[in-house]
Amino acid sequence: MIDFASLSPTAQALALVGVILVEALVLYGGYGLLERVVAPPLVRRITES
Secondary structure, eight states, X not given: OOOGGGSOHHHHHHHHHHHHHHHHXXXXXXXXXXXXXXXXXXXXXXXXX
């Protein structure tokens, strides 16, 4: 495990920004995939009722 406390404050800030960007990309991709899978049947069901 990497000990982030031993890094300089600038390196800690860059690491935090990197982690947040990776998390944002994963969430963006996950929600995009979920929308592709769930949206068409849901819209079809709503329009048919």
